Amino acid sequence: MTDLIKYTAADTAAAIASGQVSAVEVAQAHLDRIDAVDKKVNAFLHVDTEGALAAARAVDAKRAKGEELGPLAGVPLALKDVFTTQGIPTTCGSKILEGWVPPYDATLTSRLKDAGVVILGKTNMDEFAMGSSTENSAYGVTGNPWDLSRIPGGSGGGSAAALAAYEAPLAIGTDTGGSIRQPGAVTGTVGVKPTYGSVSRYGLIAFSSSLDQGGPCARTVLDAALLHEAIAGHDPLDSTSIDAPVPAVVAAAKLRDVRGMRIGVVKEFAGEGYQAGVMQRFNESVELLRELGAEVVEVSCPSFTLALPAYYLIAPSEASSNLARFDAMRYGLRVGDDGTRSAEDVTALTREAGFGPEVKRRIILGTYALSSGYYDAYYGSAQKVRTLISRDFDAAFAGVDVLISPTTPTTAFPIGERADDPMAMYLADLCTIPSNLAGNAAMSLPCGLAPEDNLPVGLQIIAPAMADDRLYRVGGAVEAALNDKWGHPLLEEAPAL
Amino acid sequence: MPGITREEVAHLARLSRLELQAEELDHFAEQLDVIIGAVARVSEVAGQDVPPTSHPLPLTNVMRADEVRPSLTPEQALSGAPAAEEQRFRVPQILGED
Numbered sequence: 001m002t003d004l005i006k007y008t009a010a011d012t013a014a015a016i017a018s019g020q021v022s023a024v025e026v027a028q029a030h031l032d033r034i035d036a037v038d039k040k041v042n043a044f045l046h047v048d049t050e051g052a053l054a055a056a057r058a059v060d061a062k063r064a065k066g067e068e069l070g071p072l073a074g075v076p077l078a079l080k081d082v083f084t085t086q087g088i089p090t091t092c093g094s095k096i097l098e099g100w101v102p103p104y105d106a107t108l109t110s111r112l113k114d115a116g117v118v119i120l121g122k123t124n125m126d127e128f129a130m131g132s133s134t135e136n137s138a139y140g141v142t143g144n145p146w147d148l149s150r151i152p153g154g155s156g157g158g159s160a161a162a163l164a165a166y167e168a169p170l171a172i173g174t175d176t177g178g179s180i181r182q183p184g185a186v187t188g189t190v191g192v193k194p195t196y197g198s199v200s201r202y203g204l205i206a207f208s209s210s211l212d213q214g215g216p217c218a219r220t221v222l223d224a225a226l227l228h229e230a231i232a233g234h235d236p237l238d239s240t241s242i243d244a245p246v247p248a249v250v251a252a253a254k255l256r257d258v259r260g261m262r263i264g265v266v267k268e269f270a271g272e273g274y275q276a277g278v279m280q281r282f283n284e285s286v287e288l289l290r291e292l293g294a295e296v297v298e299v300s301c302p303s304f305t306l307a308l309p310a311y312y313l314i315a316p317s318e319a320s321s322n323l324a325r326f327d328a329m330r331y332g333l334r335v336g337d338d339g340t341r342s343a344e345d346v347t348a349l350t351r352e353a354g355f356g357p358e359v360k361r362r363i364i365l366g367t368y369a370l371s372s373g374y375y376d377a378y379y380g381s382a383q384k385v386r387t388l389i390s391r392d393f394d395a396a397f398a399g400v401d402v403l404i405s406p407t408t409p410t411t412a413f414p415i416g417e418r419a420d421d422p423m424a425m426y427l428a429d430l431c432t433i434p435s436n437l438a439g440n441a442a443m444s445l446p447c448g449l450a451p452e453d454n455l456p457v458g459l460q461i462i463a464p465a466m467a468d469d470r471l472y473r474v475g476g477a478v479e480a481a482l483n484d485k486w487g488h489p490l491l492e493e494a495p496a497l
Numbered sequence: 498m499p500g501i502t503r504e505e506v507a508h509l510a511r512l513s514r515l516e517l518q519a520e521e522l523d524h525f526a527e528q529l530d531v532i533i534g535a536v537a538r539v540s541e542v543a544g545q546d547v548p549p550t551s552h553p554l555p556l557t558n559v560m561r562a563d564e565v566r567p568s569l570t571p572e573q574a575l576s577g578a579p580a581a582e583e584q585r586f587r588v589p590q591i592l593g594e595d
Contacts, residue, residue, distance in 0.1 A: 103573035196553045210552045239559040240552075309536040320513065327514070329588050331577030343589040344514070352516040360517070361525055364509045365532060368501065371509070381539040383549030388542065390550060422528055423535055439553020465553070 004029040005166040009075045009223040012169060016059065016074040023056035023063075023074030027118050030076045034120065034167045037497045042142045043152075043162040045081050046089050047121035052076065055118045062116070071226050071250075073116030078162035078171040081122035082129055082155075083214070084203040085109050092205045093127040093137040093155075096326050096333045096354030106203020107235045108172065108214050115230045120168055123158030127356045128323065129179055129207045131155050132428035135419050136358040143415075144187055146455055146494050150412040153183030153428075159217050160187040165497055170227050171217040176208050177311055178407075178432025180215050181444035185407035185458020188446040188490045190224045190475070191217045193432075195465045196439035197242035200235035208318040209240075211311075211436045219491060221445060221475040225253035228468070244466065252469035253476040259293030261474065264400035268304045269431045275410045277450025281457040282406045285447045285478060289404075292477055299396045299403060303388035304434050310385035311433045312426060313369045313378050320366030323359065326351060361422060390438045397464045402474055405431045407444040407458030435462050443471040445479055446490045456490060500530040 004026055007015065015021045031049055038044055059074040084090050084102035086109075091097045105113070112119060126136035134142045134157030144152040145164040152161040156173035160183030163171050173180035175193035184191025192215045199214040206212060216227035232246040265286060270279060290296050328334040328350035329343065336349035355363070369378040396403055409430055418424040435442040440462060447459035459478065463470040483489055503526040510517045517525070571584045580587035 100577050103569055103576050236561055240554055240556060242554070306539055306542070309538045312532065312536045313539060324514075328579060330586050332579075334579035337579070337589050339589075341589055343591045345516075346589045348511075348514040348516040351514050352518075355515070357521075357525075360510075360515055360521070361528060361532075363513045363515065364506060364525060365529060367509045367513045368505070368529070368533070371512075377540045377543055378536070380549060381541075381543045382536075383551055384542045384545060384547040385539050386550040387547050390553075422532055437550075437553075 005033045007169060008220050009072060009169040009218060009226060012075050013072055017063070017069050019063070023059040023118065024053060026074055027052045027056035027076055027120070030120055030168055037165055038167060040143060040148060040497060041145060041161050041165045041167070042140055043078065043123055043158040043165060043167055044121045045091060045124050045139055045158070048088055048119060051088065052118050052120050055113070059116045059118070070115045072170070072230055074118060075170055076118045076120050076168050077112060078121065078123045078159055078168040079109070079112070079119050080125055080156050080159050080171070080173050082125060082174050082205050083108055083172065084205070085119070085122065088122065090122065091139070092129070093125040093139065094354065094356070094359070095138040096350070098333065100332055104203065107200035107237055108231050109203060111231050117170070117230065123156070123162055123171065125158055126155035127359050128205070128319070129155040129174055129176055130319070130358050130362055132178070132182055132425050133415070133418070134158060135415065136356055138356055141415055144412045145497060146188065146412065150414055150455070151186065153186040153412065155179040156183045156217065160184055160189050160191065163187065163189045163217060163219050164491060164494060169219060170223060172214060172231070173217045174204060174212055174214045175436065176211045176315060177436050178429040180217060181407050181432050181442060181458065181460060182428055184217060184444040186412035186456060188456030188494065189217060189219055190221055190443065190445045191215070192224050192228060192443045192471060193435060193441065194228060194232055194468055195242070195441045197240050198232045198246065198468070200238040200241050202235055202237035206322040208315040209322060210318060211315060219489070221472055221479045222250070222253045225249040225472045242466070247466060247469040249469050249472045252472040255473050256477045256480045258289060258474055258477045261294045261402070262400040263289055263294045263296045263474070264299035264396055264403045265296060266304065266403050266405045267298050267300045268302070269405035273409050273427065274406065275450060277452045278406050278408070278410060278457050281448035281450060282459060285459045286404070288478065288481055292481060297400065299400060301392035301396055301434070303385060303392045306385045307389055307434045307437055308426060308430055310382040311429070311437060312365070313382035314386065314437070316362040316366035317369045317379050318366070320363045320370065323363055326354065358422070386437045389434050393434070393438050393440060393464070402470050403462040405460045407431060407460040411450045411453055411455035411457060431460055440465045441468040441471055443475050445475045447478065447482065448490070449493065501526065501533050
């Protein structure tokens, strides 16, 4: 049954629950698929064959005993290598953590296991989640299944590529400046950055603590919602976890009705630097939403033009502090400890050998922005911009239910094109960053192929904090209408691997 | 806003415990100068009377009950250590010999 790899997560779970297929068969089908295509795609850094089959057997045993199965029991998942997994290597895409086997599970990992989700392995990513292409991984770049010579986005390119290559129906990403949504956009998959604080960061290797947020990646809006409900919710082990009920995202994904909703088009996300085919598909989505009965208005958020510069001060500042923990003393790489060198020298030699260029650049940039004399002008101003951006969102959401924009200014660019031009790379996150700075919720879903290059275009939907259900309501309606129009999901148009 | 010099990058690298090579210093100084030139736009708002936001959630001092709970065993805690001895992390010398 090769078809098993094309099932949605919802259909997979239903087929397992009804006994049509066993969880072990489902897991094996995906492991076989990984075996067949991952040499080309390089989505996975580590495949846990034994662990996946054991988890699947446990689901089958539970069913045999007549126990009730959860809504995702037996569904395979690809986990971004930024979350700790007990007994399974966790590298964060870095040489400094090569071979590290965490002694504990992240809260998100535990929740997946409790839900009966079958973790297939750990996916490739830009080192410490810093990047928009996975080219910054210490373990080689991941190919975009639509065109292997192009980037799959980043930092969660491995998770998005695993979905688009049918290696897994579900994946987990983290979104600090767009690392779930941008890979989703360029691979024709769905990615959601939940409200900051709704998915626990315990066991998530920190890049920028006030921005990092784990979230679901899937091929359909409903599958993303099912995964969202499985991983979200209060966690006492994360002091920034929101102690409030998770919005009813699964119910919202099934509504498929946007009549009466007010939707704002962000005026600032258009113009120079936006690919014509991206704007064409975006404008068609705007028209579609009108046809579906939503009221669409233009909204101006003037401070968004300062979001990118503010982000590239705040995120590196927090990173320079967070990455100080990689000191070669307690875990990870240690270089140059020959008995003559001091601990300080060993730390500096290890960090030089263990970190890649983008991580070093950001550590230096963050250290600069936080140094006395520059702090007020840079970090202080960036924090003020953050306030202005939140005010722009508040003003916008006073008049509309959600905001929409293209997820990324362009489709997937060729591997290597921006690799040594940090500023060009940073522009990939232009439209996604404001939601991280404000901490609200945002989704990317496919809205067509750009006519000039036949590559996927992402539609971004942004909702106020703790109104994540609105993303799924709008996303579910758009997805259903587009699939009707196309006669099939967009991914069906991807070339065979 | 002034740019960044190679000497400043070298100083920042020392503060960050990064033993950069000479050619890395050249390359990073050039790139960081461009990046800093671009991000310096935030100082447009420096004079404005706007409160700073350090975090999206208005949380302060989240406390938990001071209770004994299960934690890692010494073996687990030391499992990733580059060197360990007598249930402790073994580290290179911290103080000078003299």
